[in-house]
Amino acid sequence: MYQRYDAVIVGAGGAGLMAALNLSAQARVAVVSKLYPVRSHTGAAQGGIGAALGNLEEDHWEWHMFDTVKGGDYLADQDAVEILCREAIETVYELEHWGLPFSRTPEGKIAQRPFGGHTRDYGKAPVRRSCYAADRTGHMILQTLYQQCIKNEVHFYDEFHLLDLLIENGRTAGVVAMSLATGELYTFHAKAVLFATGGCGRIYRVSSNALALTGDGMAVALRRGIPLEDMEFFQFHPTGIYKLGILLSEAARGEGGILRNKDGERFMERYAPSLLDLAPRDMVSRAIYRELEEGRGIGGKDYVHLDLRQLGREVLDTKLPDITDFVRTYMGIEPATELIPIQPTAHYAMGGIPTDVEGRVVVDEKNTPLPGFYAAGECACVSVHGANRLGTNSLVDILVFGRRGARHAAKFVRENDWAPLPAKADERAQQLVAERMGAQGDEHQGTIRDLLRDEMMAKASVFRDASRLALMREKLRETRARYSEIKLEDRGARYNTELLELIELGGMIDIAETLVEGALARQESRGAHSREDFPKRNDAQWLKHSLAYKTPEGIQLRYKPVTITKFEPKERKY
């Protein structure tokens, strides 16, 4: 099937829908998504979206900017962070104008609450900056954006799986995707393509991420010669439900929740004396791992407690209703009277497809754009999160840069014609499908997926060192070899979800490889990348972004400088 559009957006979460809204009035746009848009993982975001509205106390975008830069351990590009924090404010008002049902202050303004790493006056004390709708902020954002897309008659291709990105003579020419319903390949010929395909958190065993978060866009770009930036930085959220990894929002601590070890001690007092339980996520996750290592886990197991008892039933039911429900449903625990077992859970890729502040994908150390290719949201790396993202900033990121990417793409499609389609445009996608359909080995898909996720959890998660990472490199070789021995049972064309899962798994192995190689090379500890053999940050050598390229000889790493404008790197203490 051949379809022609001015622009094609891949992914229908917050970034994709925001881009669609900003493009659809000016150009013919299609949104291609492997899920129905309302199933996207933006809908699982809980605690809020950060913006210095100052509804409850003094706040400024400059403070937000400082917190984001410091929270990211000075690896973020500060020109991009400035845009993020300035535009956050108008973005939140725009959402409200589209009808988003924010929780309200008694005066009727958008309610705000404290969140990890967000402070007033450059680090003095926590500030109420997170704009929220109970603990369903992401759900409300996703719904509101989708509603607006319906109003604006955006054209959707729901349940279409991305297989390939088309590049011809150094220009973007479109994408190839498969219809889940029929198995047909569709070639979308487009002047501009925007990837908003989300994260890859399913490469880890314990993960807050939806099963769909397999990094498809990242993997497709990587295979087409585009690098992935800063992939060694992967965030573990401190409070996932024990074993299940289901997220319990930082808002729980923002509202007064406390972490306790087996002795009932509020151990964050020892790790972050001023921000305590509201320290940034990388620090809290490391603190939990340390407590476990030193034998202060609960009952000798690998979890600690989140204590929400002091919040009382009313706060739990009105401000944190969903996570209260999760704890009751999945743990059979009453959070108003009982302690909740939690452990860090794989949550967010700071890295991704490199872009500039206009959302344009840039492919080298000199930030050379690939004309017509854009990316936004978790699949992209602007970089606004640096080495560690602050809570609430992902929702800002998807909206601010989804919109900026769309605006630039609108201009691009006005000024440019379609690049010619490559001859046999869908050949590579066809080959991929044929290869996977022919998978006739004797391994179960589940065995290989579990192998990848278990090993990544054990060897490349919160704490890392050279020997474990080197072992992980070996494990990835084994995983890759055994991947080709998987048996595909479903030979049908229609709704072949087994085939799509197999393709996803192949992409995850590629992505894990960029993460492990980046982590092995980076001999320092910064943000979420914590090397026990190199425990200090090393700005002289490592204040730079990594770019991982896939080559026939394996992953090749290059580096590019960090943009520093307002805030010189300092030691990061809370």
Next chain:
Amino acid sequence: MKVTLKIKRFNPEKDEKPWWAEYTVEAEPTDRLLDALNAIKWYQDGTLSFRRSCMHGVCGSDAMLINGSNALACKVLLKNLGENIKVEPMRGFRVARDLMVDLEPFFDKYKQVKPYFITHSVTPEKERQQSPAERERFDDTTKCILCGACTTSCPSFWANPEYIGPAAIVNAHRFVFDSRDEGREERLEILNHRDGVWRCRTIFNCVEACPRGINVTRAIGEVKKALMFRKL
């Protein structure tokens, strides 16, 4: 524990009619039904087809008929289902394959109610004001995740596929009772016909089916009442 799952299968590509497959899975009592379905798909039978994504009841992908009631497979635990579990696709929509149904008619009905914010007044520079009480008025129906569990549990919908169905009405309610919205009249008019809100016979299946705990029947009642008062 060992659980036996009897799953209704149908692949229109090759099956003439639906059939029952049986699988046995070793699982923890606290596992979700979805964990058992994944265990089957990943280790026993890759052809078993169902939708799923978030695994904790917020994305709405995996609504299905479980032991005779609609629920999300990721929000019911095995210990509450017994050792013999029967799983079928939701009723009332065409089965696309196994546990997946064709959702296009479902989303078409949703779109009919103009499920988006409508205002004609001037947009303020900052936020529109809304008191906590006004916000609370429509809180229940903002929770909808469009999973389809309510609509496909509704006998009125089974009998009359033209009925717009509880999910669409819930989403109309979310705007009708939002103090900021100005599209109330046009939305109420859309629901004011035989296959609109009046097809509801107050059977309450939708309330039981809703995985988000929305009091769907009450919301429908409130929309009916809004229409009646408007008439007076």
